[in-house]
Amino acid sequence: MELSVVGAWLSLVLLHYFDPDACNECGLGGRPVIRAGMPVLIDDDLRFEDEHGPRPSTVINRWLRELPVSGAPSARTWRTYAQVLKAWVEFLAAAGFDVFGDRRQLRDGLSAYAEHRLSGPPGARLAPASWNLAVKTLSAFYGWAAAEGHVAAVPFSYAKQMITRPDGARVEITRNLATVRGGNAHAARKYLERPYVELLMNVLAGNDPAGRRDASFQGRETGRNAAVIGLALASGLRAQEFTYLTVFEVPPLPARRTSVPVPLPLAPATTKGGRGRSSWIDYDALARVHDYIRLERAATVAGSRWSPRGPLHVTDPTYEGARIDGARRRWASLSPGERLRLVAPGGGSALLAVCSGGAPFVDWAGVLARTSARIRARFEPGFPHVHPHMTRHSFAMHTLERLVAGYYRQAAKLVADTGGDAALALYLTKADPLLVLRDLLGHASAATTQTYLNLLDTQRIYRDAYTSADPSEIDDDATMTPPAGEQF
Numbered sequence: 001m002e003l004s005v006v007g008a009w010l011s012l013v014l015l016h017y018f019d020p021d022a023c024n025e026c027g028l029g030g031r032p033v034i035r036a037g038m039p040v041l042i043d044d045d046l047r048f049e050d051e052h053g054p055r056p057s058t059v060i061n062r063w064l065r066e067l068p069v070s071g072a073p074s075a076r077t078w079r080t081y082a083q084v085l086k087a088w089v090e091f092l093a094a095a096g097f098d099v100f101g102d103r104r105q106l107r108d109g110l111s112a113y114a115e116h117r118l119s120g121p122p123g124a125r126l127a128p129a130s131w132n133l134a135v136k137t138l139s140a141f142y143g144w145a146a147a148e149g150h151v152a153a154v155p156f157s158y159a160k161q162m163i164t165r166p167d168g169a170r171v172e173i174t175r176n177l178a179t180v181r182g183g184n185a186h187a188a189r190k191y192l193e194r195p196y197v198e199l200l201m202n203v204l205a206g207n208d209p210a211g212r213r214d215a216s217f218q219g220r221e222t223g224r225n226a227a228v229i230g231l232a233l234a235s236g237l238r239a240q241e242f243t244y245l246t247v248f249e250v251p252p253l254p255a256r257r258t259s260v261p262v263p264l265p266l267a268p269a270t271t272k273g274g275r276g277r278s279s280w281i282d283y284d285a286l287a288r289v290h291d292y293i294r295l296e297r298a299a300t301v302a303g304s305r306w307s308p309r310g311p312l313h314v315t316d317p318t319y320e321g322a323r324i325d326g327a328r329r330r331w332a333s334l335s336p337g338e339r340l341r342l343v344a345p346g347g348g349s350a351l352l353a354v355c356s357g358g359a360p361f362v363d364w365a366g367v368l369a370r371t372s373a374r375i376r377a378r379f380e381p382g383f384p385h386v387h388p389h390m391t392r393h394s395f396a397m398h399t400l401e402r403l404v405a406g407y408y409r410q411a412a413k414l415v416a417d418t419g420g421d422a423a424l425a426l427y428l429t430k431a432d433p434l435l436v437l438r439d440l441l442g443h444a445s446a447a448t449t450q451t452y453l454n455l456l457d458t459q460r461i462y463r464d465a466y467t468s469a470d471p472s473e474i475d476d477d478a479t480m481t482p483p484a485g486e487q488f
Contacts, residue, residue, distance in 0.1 A: 304358025
């Protein structure tokens, strides 16, 4: 096998993110075939080749550019992979290893890197999950590099093992032996119990724990913060999904209050992996969003002269799409970057959440961090540090409890009606809640969703359902969660 010749790697690597607009300003004859936001590694002498030929940065950048068509369409994934490779090659240079050395040299470098990252200086250590992500990234890169002839063999060893999936099927998987065992997945799922959810929503709205106006609160945008975080808690959306939701994609409010959740379709470009999906939102949370749109948001964008770089002007908007710079487009086709540039009819951003002046608002991590700190200082010292993804975990747990309770009530009613086998009744119903929640959260596999089930006190839920399962008192239409088919 003929291998590429590579030179010594410099100790400092610059990480740049490609900006097509900046490229146009440089006066180049043509635009490089590079996706916007694509990371680019550059040696600190700004050279991509030397007397030995192309630098390793050139090879790495080629792999990064192929990620969108290699199963990694998310710009966030590109950045993560680039950061892993940047840290790896800088370590190899400092330790005297070649990025594309032979397998023995690379395995020695990997061993030294593992020691540095897992038991080295405190500032350099990685958590098990972060280390396993680095291993996954390096394994994918060196697998590609070996196939392309840049390296003789990958530096990793693998083992095959059989596992049992949640559906009971036995499948064979390949495990990278450089990975380390972390904690149970469900142990890392941090969520808010219902009393803490109510406390958070009250303080976001500028109130005290009892729901009365807090005279000491000097903040603004209370309607926006309570509406959008309430939407996240009621729908399980990821931060990117609710951050880039346009005001025109908010479902209409039903004519009368209903206990049936309202479908909430999500554009593929804003969801993880580009897979469009649909969640739901309850009536009260949706009503709060419409109140924000009608009152606080309308006052904020009125007369706004905000204009982004490269504005996209929206006219004739509907629930499905609008004319954007004169061309009819569906909201589902717009990327997050394009959504940030949308200017609504009458002025201001077209995104749901806007800040003073009408510009789009995206700093939800900051809102939750400040609100959590305020709650700890004023009302509840034990309140956790809340981040945007915790709203998703909270939705998952509360929804799963509702779904499991509904199915357990059906099982308990079956036992009460027929005197049948409780174990059989549970067996016939227990899988459905996971499948419903899997679709709501957009998980590719129920195995991911199952981690929430480990946190649920199913024995308490079943006990409460069973002890109250008097067939003469159960009103299926009024009190029970509808079956999965009816919910959708």
